[in-house]
Amino acid sequence: MHPACRVRQEGFGLLFYDSRGPRLLFAETGNLLPSDFYSVRRGRDEFPAGLTTGQQQALGKFINQLLEKGFLREQ
């Protein structure tokens, strides 16, 4: 997670906040992705346990979106 960004769980999924804009991102992820999943360094293809292939593909696309928007940093 970029140091200027924060995330928390909401009823619809995850709410991301970027203080640089500021910007908000409302992500309808439900409970698929725990809000603290990216509080530690993760591999690009590392997903929470128990997801189906389809869910992993959807999550992969979403993670690319987070990288593009600057919420996540690739190192």
Added chain:
Amino acid sequence: MSNKYVEQGLSAPVNLTWEVSLACNLRCSHCLSSSGEPAKGEMTTAEALDLVEQLHQSRVFQINFGGGEPFMRPDFEEILAACHSRGIMTCISTNGTMLDAERVARLAASRLVAIQVSMDGARRETCDAIRGHGVFDKAIAAVKLLAASIIPTSINTVLTGQNADEIPAMHELAQSLGVSLRVSRFRPSGRGADNWETLRPTPAQLLAFSDWLAKSGDVRTGDSFFSLTSQERQGLGLNLCGAAKLTCCVGPTGNMYPCAFLQTDRFKAGSLREQSFREIWDNSEIYESFRSLRIHSCEACNRFDQCHGGCPAVAWHLKNDINGGDPECLERCVTSIADSNKTAKAA
């Protein structure tokens, strides 16, 4: 559309305005809270630190500190440190007169703070007429100190009839100092209500500012919940008052309100001395009334999608009716100018 999620209700505000003290070393004529002397029974250090922990538990992302002058509180840096140690981002609205190099260095070390320095004119005389003799020079000195640090800094200007013509010059001043400009709306609360007729911008000035703002991409405006450029506002997809939905206000004595401009008993959502932050956020009838507020009288307006009825605080202070739509909205400015022209022609 982001409004959908906001209207469903969030588990906590995204950010929160915390007026930590009414104490202020200035007596600005437009002050939204009539600051000067501290309020009776302001929160103690222990109460303030407990609130920080509650906000952390609720996962509030950012606290916007205001007042009064926040640095008038001797424990203010302790409160800031408690926020930063929990990863809460902060933004401080200050008059700049109590900043020195040592304090700026301490604040910069957190890397979690942004600062807005209030200035109300590009000319010394204009600014000092509103904020007091000698304040312009002190604020400029503070902005220079901050601009030389890593702290994201902006100059915050309240648009009044007196400084409306100087806003482009304020923009140039901010750029020359290496900081950004944020222009806030003047609202009739606190001393701003006492001096409303003297300081309010005319409809023509408001329209001219709106036109200029549309062409000045990097200038932010102080919405009730965010400081945003017009482009950022479109990108965010939010176009409604954020009070009690995305943001709320904590007053100096621990009372909670929908926003900083509605700090009256009528809009008191609860007291942190009687209930927890979460209890008030989740259960306050005042907050619920703001979450379900629909300005039906504005729905036929062609600008409705852009403002959803505007600022309820202005509607309340000018018309005693939060349901009535913003009496100072751009559409009404256009109508007001057209009416004046008709009257002038008829005469």
